[in-house]
Amino acid sequence: MDTNLPKLEVCLSPALLHLYNTKGVVVVIIDVFRATSTIAAALHNGAKSVIPVAQVQECIDLGKQIPDSITAGERDGKVAEGLQYGNSPSEYPRSFIENKTLVLTTTNGTRLLHMVQDADTIITGSFLNLSAVCDFLIRQNKPVLLGCAAWKDRFNLEDTLFSGAVVNKVKEHFTINCDSARAANYLYEHAKESTFIDFLRDSSHYKRLSAYGLSADMEYCATPDLHPVVPILRGNELVIHQ
């Protein structure tokens, strides 16, 4: 292990974030089912930007202020009252989202994003932009924290599996002395024997969302590199890193 390389760590839940240094660090926000998948899809399909907000009311208010905006977000698997669209990456094809601003409210992912404001750089990651995220991290040559949004602070398989995929692909470029990163990588190695979605069918979140009829959505979210962009936070907006 070359200890001159920048450090990479994995935080498995926002409730553990206080254990990690985020100052000066490149933080990857990971909310595979489905916020960061939807963000990658919308931006790749031509959205001008995505504005992540925590509350439904804030989403409605911003939607009124911003021309050509779409307000979106779900609560319990349904479009939240007062908003126009849901939190499914397949709802945002180019014909619909191009040149529009997506104001998106999600719970887990947005909360984590707001918790790491001292980071050097904040990007979002999902299987849909896995390779683009890995290439970006390698090029930055700075310390990295992979931040799993989890589910109401509970460890989840899908965000951890994605972290493991990143660890596996970038590990030669970083110093990794973090048991969470090691465990995530083991999960990834285990999952590689099937497809990501086969592995994730046994997760709590898959079971919860499939009960809402969202299985096809999750299959979409588990497909690597469909939307190869790096969403990066500039001010309060996520835009494509150029």
Next chain:
Amino acid sequence: MDTNLPKLEVCLSPALLHLYNTKGVVVVIIDVFRATSTIAAALHNGAKSVIPVAQVQECIDLGKQIPDSITAGERDGKVAEGLQYGNSPSEYPRSFIENKTLVLTTTNGTRLLHMVQDADTIITGSFLNLSAVCDFLIRQNKPVLLGCAAWKDRFNLEDTLFSGAVVNKVKEHFTINCDSARAANYLYEHAKESTFIDFLRDSSHYKRLSAYGLSADMEYCATPDLHPVVPILRGNELVIHQ
């Protein structure tokens, strides 16, 4: 999955404990390197009881009050000042510990133990008493929480791997809808291809403790079923469950 079976969950860090119900639950405290390994060894080798305490001073004070007691505990891999012995399971052979009370101060494991006082039953687990713990849990037929002591609240491989070993062995007897339990089980399945210690050599704690010359100690801790007892908390003492 038979949902009439009692629930089993895994808590990966004391910092996540608030997410779990412990009331009426059988909680297994897991601190593989090395508190719960030492507890199994001392009791199996004839210690009358083990009293886990958080602070060095409390350990010294209790040692003075209790006849035939041994005070033990380490800080940074060395016997703590004012105490007599360390935190190594191999320090407590029958010839030494029989009929004595071991007053043991550890940081991570003891802290977690004091956090779950509303549990139905509190026992301690380690590879040294893996099968005994599994048999006990199956016989109780109550909800179970496997509580990893972790390291300063950070997820660790060794406690999670032990949780996975338990999940793997008892899963037919419980309802498991917990991603932490699933991930722990995958780690265990991955580790089975080697020995536990081979798997754990890549952990942060192994690297930390081996720098203190404690490799043989950890090898001991990773050996299944050397000390087949179930330490159970009665009042403030751990004794063998009969």
